[in-house]
Amino acid sequence: MKHARIAWSGAIHDAVESDGQLLLTQGPHAGRRVAFEEVVWLPPLAPTAQARTVIALGLNYADHAKELAFKAPEEPLAFMKSQASLIGHKAFTKRPPDVAYMHYECELAVVIGRTARHVKKADAYGYIAGYTVANDYAIRDYLENWYRPNLRVKNRDTCTPIGPWLVDAADIPNPMALKLQTTVNGKVTQSGSTADMIFDVPTLIEYFSGFMTLNPGDLILTGTPDGIVDCQPGDVIVTEIEGIGQLTNTIIV
Amino acid sequence: MTPWTPSGTVYGTLLNFRREWDMWSPRMAQDPHKAPPKAPVLYVKSANTFCPAGQDLLLQDGVNEVDIGATLGLVMGAQAQVVGAALLNDWSVPHTSYYRPPVKFRCRDGFLGLPQQITPGQVQDWATLQIAVRRNGELVQSVDLHQLMRDVPTLLADVGEFMTLQPGDVLMVGTDCLADGTRLRARAGDQVEISAHGFASVVTTVGGAA
Numbered sequence: 001m002k003h004a005r006i007a008w009s010g011a012i013h014d015a016v017e018s019d020g021q022l023l024l025t026q027g028p029h030a031g032r033r034v035a036f037e038e039v040v041w042l043p044p045l046a047p048t049a050q051a052r053t054v055i056a057l058g059l060n061y062a063d064h065a066k067e068l069a070f071k072a073p074e075e076p077l078a079f080m081k082s083q084a085s086l087i088g089h090k091a092f093t094k095r096p097p098d099v100a101y102m103h104y105e106c107e108l109a110v111v112i113g114r115t116a117r118h119v120k121k122a123d124a125y126g127y128i129a130g131y132t133v134a135n136d137y138a139i140r141d142y143l144e145n146w147y148r149p150n151l152r153v154k155n156r157d158t159c160t161p162i163g164p165w166l167v168d169a170a171d172i173p174n175p176m177a178l179k180l181q182t183t184v185n186g187k188v189t190q191s192g193s194t195a196d197m198i199f200d201v202p203t204l205i206e207y208f209s210g211f212m213t214l215n216p217g218d219l220i221l222t223g224t225p226d227g228i229v230d231c232q233p234g235d236v237i238v239t240e241i242e243g244i245g246q247l248t249n250t251i252i253v
Numbered sequence: 254m255t256p257w258t259p260s261g262t263v264y265g266t267l268l269n270f271r272r273e274w275d276m277w278s279p280r281m282a283q284d285p286h287k288a289p290p291k292a293p294v295l296y297v298k299s300a301n302t303f304c305p306a307g308q309d310l311l312l313q314d315g316v317n318e319v320d321i322g323a324t325l326g327l328v329m330g331a332q333a334q335v336v337g338a339a340l341l342n343d344w345s346v347p348h349t350s351y352y353r354p355p356v357k358f359r360c361r362d363g364f365l366g367l368p369q370q371i372t373p374g375q376v377q378d379w380a381t382l383q384i385a386v387r388r389n390g391e392l393v394q395s396v397d398l399h400q401l402m403r404d405v406p407t408l409l410a411d412v413g414e415f416m417t418l419q420p421g422d423v424l425m426v427g428t429d430c431l432a433d434g435t436r437l438r439a440r441a442g443d444q445v446e447i448s449a450h451g452f453a454s455v456v457t458t459v460g461g462a463a
Contacts, residue, residue, distance in 0.1 A: 145286045155415070
């Protein structure tokens, strides 16, 4: 099942994908179908009582590490983002004036389904609710070598589109063999496979849960392969992962 | 009364006390940093770190000692305005490199000591606040907010340049080091109290895994 969270008719609704439409699943409009074009897409994540933890990985694909002239890391290079940086499908992301290099990063996003602590790799898939697509934009002009990548690069307003769907884990039998692709204005600029992650999803869950509790709704953005290019205002960026979804975003001034 | 926990995201600020900045200053241009930081250097304290008043900090997973991080957290309201503040203990695993993000040093379970409640007020109320740190009853550090590199209005403005603080978010102003650049440490069995005039204290007993 593909789950969405949308704004429509003056309120926020849960919906699922059904024959190319959105089927509302709760509330006064439960059972109603609406077209994709009629709604505002929100991040496909149920609200959490406390701000959700958003972990992101740097340099988690060998080719991308090489592209950025880094040796592959010996342990996951992780940083934290805030929930407030997330925006939905078909949203606008702001490019600051006077920057030279702003690039997308197409990433498989893992949504935690059960409280996870000291989870072994072999059991890790049992703690995943589902998967979605994230575009973890970076503005390299702001990169500084202090707690790098620093928050000014990675935690900017509007700079983490996510969605459109939360796809149930049961529907993705092998998340470690999915094609990823990014297009800019229809032209393919990034292409890779989750098979090429340095630290795969079970390894990441074992690593993080080894020193911290992961709670339902927490996110792990698992890094991006090579093929990053500068994005200019007006560019339409589509980050896509096989079987999970196509996440569209437009850069604006 | 239920003890306070933040509803939003908690951010910490690195290198925001003059003494630590001055000690780092000669090395800032060296590898791997190559230049002094321009923007505020921030980190996130995830929700698993929240340790409500009355709960112990349990050292586990191979951690035997922790740096004490007495600080003031600014509590945000609507329109990115400060509506209150809280004393916090921003615990961390001692680390000497500030090159890579500190997730495994700062985001362990229980690594943010919280007070019973926040103190409503405005930024100017706390410009000269003195925070006392006691370990097992002995006064071991006095933190003076007059020593901030970026004072609170400047910090808020520089953070606001790239991200909007949301209602319920908390921005910690930084932690001071000792004269030798290290931070006070605590081990299992220690009790650490952070207090200041007008604020609920943060009192934490440190425990170890059996």
